Amino acid sequence: MIRLLSLMLLLAISVNAYAADQPNVILIFIDDMGYGDVGFNGATGPRTPNLDRMAAEGMKFTDFYVGCAVCSGSRTALLTGAHYQRVSMKPVLFPDAKIGLHPDEVTVAEVLRDAGYTTACVGKWHLGHLPPCLPTMQGFQSDYGIPYSNDMWIDPANKLADDIVLREGLTLEEVKAGHKIRNWVPLFRDDEVIEYPVDQTTVTKRYTEESIRFIREHREGPFFLYLPHTMVHLPLAVSKAFENRTGKLIWDAIEEVDWSVGEILKAVADEGIDENTLVIFTSDNGAAVGSSLPLRGKKANVYDGGIREPTLMHWPGTIPAGSVCSEVTASIDVLPTLAKLAGADLPNRRIDGHDIFPLMTAEAGATSPHKAYVLMHGPGAVRSGKWKFYPWQEGKQGQRFADIGREFSTDPVQLYDIAADISETKNVAADHPQVVKQLQAAYDAHIADIEASRRPTAPLIRPAGSHSPARPKVPKKNAKK
Numbered sequence: 001m002i003r004l005l006s007l008m009l010l011l012a013i014s015v016n017a018y019a020a021d022q023p024n025v026i027l028i029f030i031d032d033m034g035y036g037d038v039g040f041n042g043a044t045g046p047r048t049p050n051l052d053r054m055a056a057e058g059m060k061f062t063d064f065y066v067g068c069a070v071c072s073g074s075r076t077a078l079l080t081g082a083h084y085q086r087v088s089m090k091p092v093l094f095p096d097a098k099i100g101l102h103p104d105e106v107t108v109a110e111v112l113r114d115a116g117y118t119t120a121c122v123g124k125w126h127l128g129h130l131p132p133c134l135p136t137m138q139g140f141q142s143d144y145g146i147p148y149s150n151d152m153w154i155d156p157a158n159k160l161a162d163d164i165v166l167r168e169g170l171t172l173e174e175v176k177a178g179h180k181i182r183n184w185v186p187l188f189r190d191d192e193v194i195e196y197p198v199d200q201t202t203v204t205k206r207y208t209e210e211s212i213r214f215i216r217e218h219r220e221g222p223f224f225l226y227l228p229h230t231m232v233h234l235p236l237a238v239s240k241a242f243e244n245r246t247g248k249l250i251w252d253a254i255e256e257v258d259w260s261v262g263e264i265l266k267a268v269a270d271e272g273i274d275e276n277t278l279v280i281f282t283s284d285n286g287a288a289v290g291s292s293l294p295l296r297g298k299k300a301n302v303y304d305g306g307i308r309e310p311t312l313m314h315w316p317g318t319i320p321a322g323s324v325c326s327e328v329t330a331s332i333d334v335l336p337t338l339a340k341l342a343g344a345d346l347p348n349r350r351i352d353g354h355d356i357f358p359l360m361t362a363e364a365g366a367t368s369p370h371k372a373y374v375l376m377h378g379p380g381a382v383r384s385g386k387w388k389f390y391p392w393q394e395g396k397q398g399q400r401f402a403d404i405g406r407e408f409s410t411d412p413v414q415l416y417d418i419a420a421d422i423s424e425t426k427n428v429a430a431d432h433p434q435v436v437k438q439l440q441a442a443y444d445a446h447i448a449d450i451e452a453s454r455r456p457t458a459p460l461i462r463p464a465g466s467h468s469p470a471r472p473k474v475p476k477k478n479a480k481k
Contacts, residue, residue, distance in 0.1 A: 062325070078334055108226075130158070132458055146230055153181060302377055387417065
């Protein structure tokens, strides 16, 4: 009898740990922030006290991977739980793209919305800037932000709000006539452009204010707030309060993002909902301007500096304070994990992620759900336990890389012991032929599986007669306003 009661109690605790009380979820996704850009990973330039406190109060993930080393592919993997190649997404979409994320794909916003959550996207979208691919058509009940990277340009096909705010001396007639300049991008509210060009010095602050309003209005929950910051992508910009704080604009921008995280955490605490709110912080790819050290490489390549991201999870009373997870986890794991926590159904189509809640709560014996985490991005890579494998010769395939202090290996493939050699400096492929064979087989099997089961993107719907979205040819400094 006592044994039966104990079993029932354990079962009740297990169920409660998931869906008895649906947690609010805030997913903060930074653009181009590297592994070494944050204090909790050893940064000594920019100061990140709020992120460091978040790490002290929550869990740091040391081996968290994204699905792509650049923007659109990474966001696809995060929001769908599927490798971006499985849904035929391009690594980067531009304003002249003809496709976007297919509306038949199920995003984490749709999963949570259907489970009773109020959903909002505040920040950079980059999965399609026209119907049927806008955030409000992909599960988000509201959207406020920039539709793609801040170094791009406006597509004249975008719908203009009646009360649009025009800056830089522009007239409505000029905008309707197809005005375009690099680095001048629109600000959206739902499916309309409300400001053009957006003042980029204000975006981090405005995203933060918009997010806090959403948190306060929906504090009764459950809510899902997706906050994909525009910074610290080039061109860098900061508000007046953060100008010239450090002597480096990239560090100023990192410090403003850190401030934003602190304001979000404060708003959650002030509303008394911190013990029922999961906050996830990570980045879409490695550093473009900042630091990915001690990892090798940066943005746009598949060495760890391009795809292994600074990652924190914060949930007082559920995630142990000051804990560290060094198991291999990935952005594709976010959707299935949140679905389980919310008591929601998984998409009725194949995904690649797994539930990592046991790792988040430091459950005894919990291990990575990824026997081999395989990426097809660029020339490809495989992470399995302590091993990182590349099915290509070092110095080839156009990959950027950090200084490794030696000549490139002439071996046809690369294998590194990440646990002993975090900077991937010693190619040990020749010493471990069986490991190479196993990981090459895993890579080949992954490619075959993806190619056999690709799903389509969706064509963007352009209004008849709209001006060309082609890349502007006139440099900004010489352009007539």
